[in-house]
Amino acid sequence: MSDLKLVTKFDVTDGFFARYRKLVREVVLPYQENALNDRIEGAEKSHCIENFRMAAKKLHTGKCDGEFYGMVFQDSDVAKWLEGAAYSLAQTPDGELERRCDEIIELIGQAQHEDGYLNTYFTVKEPDKRWTNLHEAHELYCAGHMIEAGVAYAECTGKTRLLQIVCDMADCIYKHFIEDHAEGYPGHPEIELALMRLYRCTKEEKYKELALHFINVRGVNSDYFKQENKKNRWSVWGNDPENKEYAQNMAPVRMQKKAVGHAVRAVYLYAGMADAAKETQDESLADACKILWNNITQCRMYVTGAIGSAYEGEAFTKDYHLPNDTAYAETCAAIGLIFFSNKMLYLERNGKYTDIIERALYNCVLAGMQLDGTKFFYVNPLEVLPGISGEAQTHRHALPVRPKWFACACCPPNVARLLTSISEYVWHVTKDGLFSNLFLGGTLDLSDVYGGKVTLKTEYPYGNQVEYHFEPQNGTMSIPLAIRIPSWSKNTVFRINDKRINPEVKDGYAYISRNFSAEDVVIVEFEMLVRKIYTSNKVSANTGKAAVERGPLIYCAEGVDNGDDVLSLSLMKDGSITVSEYLPDKLFGIQELYAEGYKETVSDTLYSYEASREEKCKITLVPYYTWGNRGLNQMRVWIPEKK
Amino acid sequence: MSDLKLVTKFDVTDGFFARYRKLVREVVLPYQENALNDRIEGAEKSHCIENFRMAAKKLHTGKCDGEFYGMVFQDSDVAKWLEGAAYSLAQTPDGELERRCDEIIELIGQAQHEDGYLNTYFTVKEPDKRWTNLHEAHELYCAGHMIEAGVAYAECTGKTRLLQIVCDMADCIYKHFIEDHAEGYPGHPEIELALMRLYRCTKEEKYKELALHFINVRGVNSDYFKQENKKNRWSVWGNDPENKEYAQNMAPVRMQKKAVGHAVRAVYLYAGMADAAKETQDESLADACKILWNNITQCRMYVTGAIGSAYEGEAFTKDYHLPNDTAYAETCAAIGLIFFSNKMLYLERNGKYTDIIERALYNCVLAGMQLDGTKFFYVNPLEVLPGISGEAQTHRHALPVRPKWFACACCPPNVARLLTSISEYVWHVTKDGLFSNLFLGGTLDLSDVYGGKVTLKTEYPYGNQVEYHFEPQNGTMSIPLAIRIPSWSKNTVFRINDKRINPEVKDGYAYISRNFSAEDVVIVEFEMLVRKIYTSNKVSANTGKAAVERGPLIYCAEGVDNGDDVLSLSLMKDGSITVSEYLPDKLFGIQELYAEGYKETVSDTLYSYEASREEKCKITLVPYYTWGNRGLNQMRVWIPEKK
Incomplete structure (x- = not known):
């Protein structure tokens, strides 16, 4: 039942989040599409689509005019955009948008090598350097985002062209790292969680195997990046391969006890680990995830759900070091913490994970975007001092107002894909029941599973009341419903049809199993003091x-x-x-x-x-x-x- | 009367500072002498004396074995040590130490070029690059420290060999920058205040002219370092010549309104400016100094008298940005603030300047040295968090305990020379009278000026009472005595021979002019709440x-x-x-x-x-x-x- 594609089944209609999703659909995604195509006056060019065109031309004609432009991970921009667009299409069909997506996917396919390899930086600029700088060149990171896009696009539109492309690409990676026994692991984790998604989508065991491989070899040879650097002698950013905490490769993942290094890398890795631990019932891996999650949330997290205390390395620092004005607190890292916590919630049903998802979402992540959807913060400080914030040499990263757009466009599309796929966090449908995690108004189509629909009505986060209405296809719907009780609500009142009930409560969830009819209403009142x-x-x-x-x-x-x-x-x-x-x-x-x-x-x-x-x-x-x-x-x- | 060499006339005997001076004499100076001679097991070698040997050999034989080693400003270490040793000799004669100093001075003389040029880095390593990287190569900074040593050694020992060396060196600099009209100004100010000392010591107008030249041309062509870098194409540290605030050359000095950039450079520059303003009665320069001093002390200074809020650039940041745990707060910068404030006090007799001298001295500067004289802080934070301080990437500079010694040995000898020359700050003898600024017990020999001695007795900083005793050579001493009233003492009681008096008080000083006899005692009781x-x-x-x-x-x-x-x-x-x-x-x-x-x-x-x-x-x-x-x-x- 975990295969239910919630993003295609839940129609968000509440005032609060429907507004955000409209913004993403009408402002953020179109702006980013224009950016990817270099159609924005005055903005730094992205060149992302153009990089794919050049790679395609080179593959088909043997040469290309012009040069690769942009970050070494520029390909991931189009992947994240496609992923967000896919989710948006699932909720709001848009033939024109879908046609343009299909065109881009076709172009991506043309930029793919016969052996499945896909990365325009290497195809256009460094054709002889494939897999020679795992530390910095983000090849596996880009692959991970492309895989996520392929899975999302297939699940949301039913079209499998991009899925096939990423399967071929994953096969190429599998051949290199598994069949040909190449050493190494990604400098920037992301492919681990992506391969787990690809595995669940395709049921192909080798993708799970590859995900587990990258997780299991990480940090076993903690000198890998150093050796690679010594052998291949090229660098993208000049990162120090001796700084092993930066990319979480100082020890095997099961030995890691503190969340360290680049915060986005860390939580992307942990999300993949938690997913794999659940899928394989690997207890030692699950234990490592719990220790790391506890370390983050008990010692290294801002009250807004933000993580990453230092600009230097965009990183975690030390336990209890949480400066407010110089925080890095990157939007993408809070999103990664949501990914991680969501996987933990599948691993261990406990409201503490949902509490953190909610904290990070309603505070850090939403703050990352201007209310009108036009500007973004990467850095989300908890204190702003005009004249110092954004100006003093220690505060250059901590801007006091959102800037227009960034050359490194990581956070805006991450916000876009999170908000368009929010349904995946709102509801969980597992063999243990229907879990109502976050309180967003809308209708969830459970026809395939429980024979009907559930509609949630609320004015959350400002209203304290949540109502569940039911539309059974055949008289009643038998639903094992579990409703999260946020930790801030000390006294929560449950009613069915105006009659108080006292449901069983366990680990932050109230369990109400029942045959619901169309007349039934479950009403929950939180103590929103x-x-x-x-x-x-x-x-x-x-x-x-x-x-x-x-x-x-x-x-x-x-x-x-x-x-x-x-x-x-x-x-x-x-x-x-x-x-x-x-x-x-x-x-x-x-x-x-x-x-x-x-x-x-x-x-x-x-x-x-x-x-x-x-x-x-x-x-x-x-x-x-x-x-x-x-x-x-x-x-x-x-x-x-x-x- | 400002020519009175207070350092040779005041014998510090009080418990508090005599202990510090003994430490400097018995621990700090000997340790540093051994360091300069590479005689300390396990410590990073200094090579400072060896650099002079090699330069001397090269000048006399045309070649040298070995290579220059150390910082580009390594020469300044021996200069600062000689200066401290000179002050120590003035108070505590030590024939052996003086003999060793003379030997080093002889060696320095042998490393001097015929035209007066003196800098072992350039002589040994870069003979063709004299004056081609004023931005970073610290040539004029080293010259400044050598000048200070030459003046101090002459004044304290009466021996003029080093003074002659530095005069020849200053003449060489004068020829280059004045007679030959070379463009430019020092990247690290220091020579300005040193040339003012040399002028006062020698009465040679050209040294004042050269000091004023460096002050006046600074920042007029604010692109000088950029142009130099473009033309000569060599770099020591890779400092960005576009960062004009770093070395205070973003504007002519009289236009500078905020204390910016590297804090030590800033206050060394301002000290030279204040000295020149006093000496030349240049009101516009004096006004600039007042604005900068006010900006520091009203907006950018820690309560300990420390300055420099950021490790990045060891620099000032923005008004009111005074983080406690990540402060740079360098010992040398607090010492520089004392230099600057002392010159301001000559420019404008006001206790507010003395208050800052006292604040920086008793708090930041003394904290810079372990109580046993064996270890030093460069960075003096106002909050220390074990597990974070010295460990988090934002706190690597803010060590929680003093380390043994540093490769860059700037702060320890600066503490040494300040403590051995403290008399220069304790007393001012000017045409307006005898100013008692700081309260250190000891006897000041004023025979040449007022026909007798004054002895100050106190248990300051723990005792609140200060007594002045007099030893007239001929019955009485007519002294226009001015005693500073610290701003923290709201009610201060003055007595002469147990009789309360109400002296005239102006700008933080109480004025008591009188013919003092040997029986007279002036007693001051501060309100030390x-x-x-x-x-x-x-x-x-x-x-x-x-x-x-x-x-x-x-x-x-x-x-x-x-x-x-x-x-x-x-x-x-x-x-x-x-x-x-x-x-x-x-x-x-x-x-x-x-x-x-x-x-x-x-x-x-x-x-x-x-x-x-x-x-x-x-x-x-x-x-x-x-x-x-x-x-x-x-x-x-x-x-x-x-x-």
Whole structure:
């Protein structure tokens, strides 16, 4: 039953996420398609499609005019775009878009070598250097994204041309690494999780075998990148092959106890590991995943679900090092944490994984995109200081407003493919039942499995009530329904048809198995209180401070709502925090919070012997995902708390 | 009267500083002399003396065996050592040390070219590249330090051999840049302040002219380093000549309004500018100095007197960006701020400059040296987190304990020469009177000026009382005495022979002009309260926090005194802070403080909805200059404050 393609079965209709998906469909995907085709005035050219054209021409004529342009992983841009477009087509058919996708897929096919090899950088620029720089050249990373696109496109449109292309490519990789016993493993993990998807889609054992191979050999020879560099003597970025933590190859994966190195690489790897552990019932691999997931979420994760504390290496640093203003906190890394947590949830049904998916999604990931879909953050700091953020040499990465587009276009298409495939996280349909993980309104077609449809109605994340309605094809639907109870909801009320029930609750899920008829409504009321949240004192940046959360949303104070002086504010200990009515016209619809607090007068001097006077004030807080949409201003999530 | 060589006239005898000077004499200078001669087992070789031997041999025989070794500025190590040794000889004659100094000076003379040029890197390694990389090659920086050594050695020993060498060298530089009209200015300022010293020592106008030249041309052609790089095509470090702020050449110096770039370069430059402004009564230059000094001390200085907020470029960043744990806060930069402030004090008699000298000296500079004189910090953070400090990629520079010695030996000899020449800052003797700036016990011989001696007795920085005793040669001494009142002493009591007086106070100095007899004692009692100090709310790192100060000393909490958990502590607002008796056996003699505060229980989880329980506790604080002398542990200067 895990083969059910949720992305094709769930029609998101709620106000909150339907708006985002419309943005992706109408703004993000078209913009990126134009970018891939170099049709955007003033933007740095992508050359991505052109690279494929040149590779195709070279393969068919023996030569090509022009040169490869872009990042060594430029191919992955078109792959991620195709994947997002596929999901969008599954929900919103669009013949013209599909035709253009088919054309691009045809072009990709023409750029593929007879032996299945596919990578325009190597075909056009370095034809003799295949597989000679696994450390930096992102060949297997690009292959992974192309595989994901091939699987997604087949599942969403039924068309298998790209699937066949990526199978041929995977066969080529299999031959090199398995049949021909080539040493090595990818510098940037991604192919592991992609091969697991390809395996599930095609049932071809060799793809699972190849995924497991890359997982199992990683770090066994921890000097591989060093040896490769010494032997082949070429470099893309000049990365130090001695820095083994950077690419998580300092030890075999089952021996790794701390989440280290480049955060995106790390969570992509762990997602593949968790998927493989589930599929093969490999307990030692599952244990490693649990240890790493715990290390991230208990010692190395921001309250927004962001990960990666340092710009240097875009990386994890050390336990409890979570600086707010210099955080790297890359959007792609939060998305990777969602991938990882989602695989953990399949491995071990526990609401703690879903809590993290929700935390990362509603806070870090959504903050990554301007509310109008036109601009993106790669870096999602928890504190912004105009004049310092984006300017001081330590803060150049931590931009205070979203820039237009990036030469390295990794995060925007990742947001696009996550939001268009969100159904895969909202619901899980397994042999143990129907799991309602996230609360997005819409209708899930379960005709093939349970003989009917389930519709979820909610105003989440602002409303605290979730309703489940049923459309059985034949009178009733027997569904083992499991509804997640978020950890922030201490008291959750369940009703069926206005009658309170007390379902069995286990590990964050409430289990309600029943023959549902069309008249039945399951109503869940979460206790969506405003809560202050505190950090362990081991985190220096947050001592004496609190953040404010309501439901899944972390709130922040922005200068524009608070007299342009957020740094003078402190929350009143035991002070009240009230919730506004829903404000449809503010920031595309939010509820804001008003907290009792203090405002200190700012001292004229850098240092003074007098504590500044403080007066009571009302602090206005807005959801973190909306920050930076109203121009350059201060922003703070963690605010000092005083009696 | 500013020609009085205070370093030869003041015999420091107080317990606090005499101990430091003994350390420098008995530990630091001998260690460094051995290092210069490559006589230290296991330490990275210096090769400094050997470089001079090779240069001398090459000049006299046309060839040399071996190769130049060390930093491009390696020559400056011997210069700074000679300068420190000279000051030490002035106070503590040592025939053997002086003989060895003379030998080294003779060797330096032999390494000098006939035209006066002196730099072993260029003589041995790059004989054809003189003056072709002012940006990076530190030629003029090394010259500056050698000039300072020559002046100091002449003034302290009366021997003029090194002075003659540096005069010949300065003449060579004068010929190149003035007579031959060579373009350019030093990448690392230092020669400006050195040439001003040489001018005052020799009365030779051309040295002042050359100092003013370097000051005046700096940044006028802000592309000079770029042009030089394009023309001569060689690089030492690969520094970017487009980064004009790094070496303060983005604009003519009189147009510079913010302290930017490499902090040591900046304050060395500003010290030279302030000296020149005073000497030439150049108001526009003086104004620039005041603006820059104000910018540093009002927007870019740590409470310890440290400067340089970022490791990247060892540099200033932006106004109000003062991170505690990732501070660069280099010992040399604090010393440079003392140089700059001391020149400002000559330019404009105001206690605010002395306050900063004292703040930087008693806190950042003294913390730079292990209490036993054997180890040094380059970086002086205000917060240390074991497991993160010195380990996370953002904190590699911020070591939690002092390492043994450095390949780049800039800070230790700088501490040595500052402490051995401290008299220059303690007293100023000008046409306006005798200024008592810092309170170090000892006897100042003013026979040449005021016909007698003045002895200062104090237990400063732990005692709040300072006594001035007089030894007139002929009955009385008529001294226009001006005593600084530190800004932290709100109520200061003055007595002469037990009778209270109310001297005229102006700009932080109390003026007491009188014919003093041998029976007279001037007693000053400062109000040495324990005070909390607060930072402007513009500094994000310190919102909601306070630091604790007593007299000139900033205090800090270390783990070793506080149950290894400093991050759980908060100071009680309006809580009492008591002062211990003097503890002669703790940290070579300190008074510690006990502050009423709270200790929070540490949450087991990274984030929790419950504020952790807090209980009242006593927080033990020790002087910041003593931190890190008891092994690896937490340290914090800024501590949250709660009601």
